[in-house]
Amino acid sequence: MQRYGAAFSLVPAVTVMVLVLGFPISEWVGMQYPVVHAEEQSNPTFQTVSSPQLNQMLQRKDFLLVNVHIPYEGEINGTDAFIAFDKIDQSLEKLPRDKNAKIVLYCRSGRMSEIAARRLSELGYNRVSHLSGGMIAWKSAGYALKDH
Template sequence: MKAEEVDGGTLETWTVDEVAEAYERGDIALIDVRTPQEYMFEHIEGALLLPMSFVQADKLPSQDGKRLVLYCGSGIRSGKVARSCLAAGITPLAHMEGGFGAWKKAGRPHIGTDMATGAPKRVAP
């Protein structure tokens, strides 16, 4: 994990492996800040959708002590959203380095789209 001091607190940037391990243990809640179209095409199973354009930091869900981890396609949007949330006093908070692209590159399971039917399908490593 990398940590950087920004306005409002510490911005944590987690690797795909760190996110996957914490998610498997149930220690974090994942929030996908991509567009609804991107999410419908493919996403991490169980991740909540909260598109960047609709994020209101003061309205984020409480996770009873769970750290919120944001992700997007590449890590750029999630980093911007994380900074705005930290500035609003939302902690603990992190974002995933490399975004969903890095998740897929690492061979992690996710929900994709069956191109023949348009239906969602699990994609396993």
């Protein structure tokens, strides 16, 4: 047990060198990982809006509001289109041809709209947003939903 004591006492020092000083421990252990700079990452980008932000945006509406939730569970007043989140890339005819057009997506909880927003971003739409927390957050914030 004592022969391992010296090795374990080095763990805090090595951790400090790696975390604080940025020491490249991968060179010690022979592992190499590619360095990816932020500007080289292929992560699509989209914005997240809160319920109060969306409510304010709806006062001067200049965007397409799309409900992507399946199955239908209500909607926010001002909704322009209904497109299933998992069919968004097969329903581009319902979206503006201009990939600079503002599009706001929402669903019940925010998960489906996040998936759809990511997909639209991957397809080149660069002004896509989704409602954080979806209709659940919208209703919790005191805003009304429309039922059909």
